Each structure stands twice: as C-alpha cells, then as structure tokens.
Amino acid sequence: MNNIKLIIEYDGTNYHGWQYQTNANTIQGEMLKAIKKITGENVNLIGAGRTDAGVHAKGQVANFKCNVRIPEKRLPYALNSVLPDDIVVKSAEIVDEDFHARKSALSKEYRYYILNSEQPSALLRNYVYHFRYRLNLDHMKRGAELLVGTHDFSAFKAAGGSVTSSVRTIKRLELNTIDEIIELVVEADGFLYNMVRIITGTLLLVGTGRMVWSDISQIIKSKDRNRAGPTVPPQGLYLYKVFY
Amino acid sequence: MNNIKLIIEYDGTNYHGWQYQTNANTIQGEMLKAIKKITGENVNLIGAGRTDAGVHAKGQVANFKCNVRIPEKRLPYALNSVLPDDIVVKSAEIVDEDFHARKSALSKEYRYYILNSEQPSALLRNYVYHFRYRLNLDHMKRGAELLVGTHDFSAFKAAGGSVTSSVRTIKRLELNTIDEIIELVVEADGFLYNMVRIITGTLLLVGTGRMVWSDISQIIKSKDRNRAGPTVPPQGLYLYKVFY
Known part of the structure; x- marks a missing residue:
C-alpha cells in the first residue's frame, strides 16, 4: 500500500x-x-x-x-x-505509512482577505470580503496581539463544532496591508468552527471603533460567543498552508 | 447636458x-x-x-x-x-462637454499576467494565462526593449481591425515577476487588434528559446503577422488604465 x-x-x-x-x-x-x-x-x-x-x-x-x-x-x-x-x-x-493529513499536522495557517475600499471589486468579488468603512489598523493589530498564545477560544467558536476542548494555541496572528487589501495571517495548532471568521469579525469591530482593542482579553475570558464580533463571510478565507 | x-x-x-x-x-x-x-x-x-x-x-x-x-x-x-x-x-x-473617452485618451495601459508554474492555479484560472515551460526573462526583456518606440506594428495585428494606419508608439513595455507570475505592462498611444496578446505570444517564444530576442526588430520590419508569435488567450489581459 x-x-x-x-x-x-x-x-x-x-x-x-x-x-x-x-x-x-x-x-x-x-x-x-x-x-x-x-x-x-x-x-x-x-x-x-x-x-x-x-x-x-x-x-x-x-x-x-x-x-x-x-x-x-x-x-x-x-x-x-x-x-x-x-x-x-x-x-x-x-x-510514511503512518502519515495522517489531519492528525500529523503540527499547525495550520489560514488567511483572510478584506478589501477596504469605497466600492467593491468586480474581479475579486468571490475572493475577498469587501468592507467599506474606515479601519484603524493599529488598533486591530493591538487587539490581534491579545489573541496570540494559548487560550480557551470558546467565545470565538460557532455552534456546531464537534470538539470537546476549546483550548487552542495561536502561534502567529499578523495583519498586513497590500494596497487596499488587508491580509490577516493566522497560524494555530488547531482551529474551532468558524474561529478565523469570528476573530476577523471581532477585529473589524475594533477597527471601526465599535469595540476597544483591550476588550479582546475580556472577551476571551468570558467564553461567551455573544461578546465577540460577527462571523465574516466565507469568500475572504483561505486554508493557506499545513505544517508537519 | x-x-x-x-x-x-x-x-x-x-x-x-x-x-x-x-x-x-x-x-x-x-x-x-x-x-x-x-x-x-x-x-x-x-x-x-x-x-x-x-x-x-x-x-x-x-x-x-x-x-x-x-x-x-x-x-x-x-x-x-x-x-x-x-x-x-x-x-x-x-x-467638460468635449471629453471623449476614446478620442481624448493620450495613452492606454494594458497588463498581461502569465502564471509560469508546473501546475495551473485553481484560483486564478480565469485571471492569468498558465504557461508551464521555463522562461528566460532576461531574453524576454531584451526583446521587449526593441518594441518600445514608434513602429508600424502590422506584424502584431490580427485581421479584423478597422484602422488604416498601423503605426503606434509604445511608451513603456515592462516585465515584472511576482512569485510565479510574470506581469507584462504596456503603455501605448493606441493598440491594434490583439496587439498586446500577439506581443506577449512573441515574447513567450523568445522566453523559451524558440526565437532569438534580436529577431524582434526584423519581425517589426517585415510587417508580416506570420513572423510574430501566437495570440495568447484572453483571460490574462487587463485594460488597466487610461491616461488623459
């Protein structure tokens, strides 16, 4: 075999x-x-x-x-x-015979792309999430830093996931800008259901000022999905790389 | 009005x-x-x-x-x-009342994107031309230089265009690489039918070594469409900017 x-x-x-x-x-x-x-x-x-x-x-x-x-x-x-x-x-x-794509993975990297411009993009309509409102990237980066590390991410988990523990380790969470596009890069040892999309939705609330970046710590502690931001749409999300 | x-x-x-x-x-x-x-x-x-x-x-x-x-x-x-x-x-x-999108244009910039990789891209399938064979970019750049300037571009014109003169001025013709993608940027005061796609097809022949870069001058002089390279497919081509 x-x-x-x-x-x-x-x-x-x-x-x-x-x-x-x-x-x-x-x-x-x-x-x-x-x-x-x-x-x-x-x-x-x-x-x-x-x-x-x-x-x-x-x-x-x-x-x-x-x-x-x-x-x-x-x-x-x-x-x-x-x-x-x-x-x-x-x-x-x-x-090797014992290689298992899921179980052998040490970590996975997802990326989420936000087009932050007044009008949407015809060419990227299925490949980015268009977000019209002005964002404070510095505040988003400060909020992102608070998510890095080992936490119980229950507040960033949609119902429907089948796992028991919600503790995960985010190794990297970077925000980069490429012209009008904001690229969110997140690497973790595992991801809960909709975790990247809820993290992105929460950081967007921080970016528009509807949430203070320092609130992120409290949201993690609360383990309450209702405290975090909305789940952003799927088309901005990419399973980018799996590390073994 | x-x-x-x-x-x-x-x-x-x-x-x-x-x-x-x-x-x-x-x-x-x-x-x-x-x-x-x-x-x-x-x-x-x-x-x-x-x-x-x-x-x-x-x-x-x-x-x-x-x-x-x-x-x-x-x-x-x-x-x-x-x-x-x-x-x-x-x-x-x-x-202004006398602005005319076509007649007032001083020049137009087109871009053509080539994905030079072994396998095609699922995400870019409609947005780049996948070209599998190894390319000598330096030779392509030398060939491109010979196209810059005012020339009769009859050799780079498909049948079906309605214009009478085939003299055009290419102001810029650059080749850039972004990871596995080759970006061709061409600005001219006007373009003949399929001109960018035939120029790209010709430069790809130069890139693979099936044509010598210095042959480009002779091809221009010949005014013979059969001497130039093939018309590459449409999905790599973008009308990028119009200058007024």
Whole structure:
C-alpha cells in the first residue's frame, strides 16, 4: 500500500465545502471521483482541514492509501486531467505509512482577505470580503496581539463544532496591508468552527471603533460567543498552508 | 447636458467583450441597461477601449451625456446597485462637454499576467494565462526593449481591425515577476487588434528559446503577422488604465 500526500488548491466558490456529501457538490467528492478514475480504487481521502462552502484553499493537504503504483511525479498531471479546473493538485508525494493529513499536522495557517475600499471589486468579488468603512489598523493589530498564545477560544467558536476542548494555541496572528487589501495571517495548532471568521469579525469591530482593542482579553475570558464580533463571510478565507 | 466620465472595473469571464451586441451578453450592454434604470435615458456610452471576450478591465473609462442631474458622488452606488456584481463602477465625475473617452485618451495601459508554474492555479484560472515551460526573462526583456518606440506594428495585428494606419508608439513595455507570475505592462498611444496578446505570444517564444530576442526588430520590419508569435488567450489581459 502506498500512502500518498497531496497538496491541493481550490476555488471554493462553487462548492458546498470540502467534506463529502451525498447530494451536494464538494471538493472531497470531486477528489474521490478523480482518484477513482485514475487508480480504479475507492479510497479513504483524509483532508487536513474541513473548509466551509465558499472558502478557498491554496494549500489544503490530503492523504489516501492505495495499491496502484503511479509515479508520484505524474499523479498531479493525471488527477488534474480529470478534475474540474477549479480544483488543482499542486503536488503528490509518497509518504510514511503512518502519515495522517489531519492528525500529523503540527499547525495550520489560514488567511483572510478584506478589501477596504469605497466600492467593491468586480474581479475579486468571490475572493475577498469587501468592507467599506474606515479601519484603524493599529488598533486591530493591538487587539490581534491579545489573541496570540494559548487560550480557551470558546467565545470565538460557532455552534456546531464537534470538539470537546476549546483550548487552542495561536502561534502567529499578523495583519498586513497590500494596497487596499488587508491580509490577516493566522497560524494555530488547531482551529474551532468558524474561529478565523469570528476573530476577523471581532477585529473589524475594533477597527471601526465599535469595540476597544483591550476588550479582546475580556472577551476571551468570558467564553461567551455573544461578546465577540460577527462571523465574516466565507469568500475572504483561505486554508493557506499545513505544517508537519 | 452633463458629460459623465466613469471608471469601470469588470471581470470579462462571462461576457462577449465590451462592445454592445444584440444577441450576446456584453459589458457595454449591461452598462446601458443600468444607466437607463438610474437615469431613465437611453444614452450613447463611449468606451476608451474595446475589450474582447474574456478580457478584464481594472480601469476602463467610458463617458455619456445625459440630462438628469444625479450627484456624481452617488452615481457609482446607484449604478452598482443595479449592475451585476462582475461589473463595478469605481468612480464617476462630471467632465467638460468635449471629453471623449476614446478620442481624448493620450495613452492606454494594458497588463498581461502569465502564471509560469508546473501546475495551473485553481484560483486564478480565469485571471492569468498558465504557461508551464521555463522562461528566460532576461531574453524576454531584451526583446521587449526593441518594441518600445514608434513602429508600424502590422506584424502584431490580427485581421479584423478597422484602422488604416498601423503605426503606434509604445511608451513603456515592462516585465515584472511576482512569485510565479510574470506581469507584462504596456503603455501605448493606441493598440491594434490583439496587439498586446500577439506581443506577449512573441515574447513567450523568445522566453523559451524558440526565437532569438534580436529577431524582434526584423519581425517589426517585415510587417508580416506570420513572423510574430501566437495570440495568447484572453483571460490574462487587463485594460488597466487610461491616461488623459
């Protein structure tokens, strides 16, 4: 049996997220169909992170075990030849038998892109969140610093997640500006359901002055979802990289 | 009568180009519908450049004259509220009566984006031209230099253009790299039909070594379309800015 690790880029616009569903178009579903076509096998495809409908990936990682021997160099070409063009396998690699895309991950990096301009962008409409109001980036950065570290992130978790502990470690949380775009980069050992989108929504409240940056500490302590900001829309979010 | 100048961004993916057609979806057609809805008038909308099917614009300029007085600050909001979201009016301004989006233009800047990577990009599939083969950027830059200036660009013109003279002045032709993306920036006082896409196709031949950079001079002199490179696909092309 070969254990194969894939790095996958996808445009989540036209999918109901990563996770396979019987009656909906999903990334995992398309991947399983493609792998079946190329290898002839029905495999168990494990993704590093479940992305929601409309969320994108630059570097989703997935692995599967199969019997067929295909040269790893050729596998991306083979899979891409049968995949829809909004899903692309960037690389394939044979890895240790015990490699598990989700469980072996040390941390994951997500990015969220905000277009902070008066009018929206026609070209980026599915790839950024358009936010019209003036933002104080310095205040947002101060708020972001308070989120870094090991905390119980219950206040930044949507209902519906299945995990028991809400303690996570945010290793990095950076805010960069590229022209009119604000890029939020967050790396953590794990993420709760909607965590990045709620963090972003909270920092936007700080940016507009509707919340004080120093309130972030209290919100964390409260473990109360109602104290944090809104969940921003999916199209600005990217699963950017998985670290092993 | 107010003469109104608009700056328009659009995603050309789902349109048969700028130019109005009775039986096809076009940017100009959508704009005319939106202007009619907001002003109640059937106007003559003049675009600075005709873009082909699949070609995008970051800064198309158009003007129209109308009787209705709408505050210029509000006009983008009003038009965007009725336009499809792949067409966005970025700004509106009342200009001199004799301003003409095409005839008043001193020069136009187009950009062409090439993704030079082994595998294509799922996220950029409609926004760059994926070119897999290794490129010598230095040779491409030397070739590009030879195109700058005033020349008869007949060799870089597709059949179907309606103009008589093929003499144009390229003021700038730069090649920049941003990670795996090559950005070609070209500013000229005017462009022949498919000129940017044929220039790019020719420079790609130089980049792969199938043509020598110094051949560019001879190709210009030949005025022979068959000597230049292929027309690269539309999705990498952007009407970026119009100078007045």
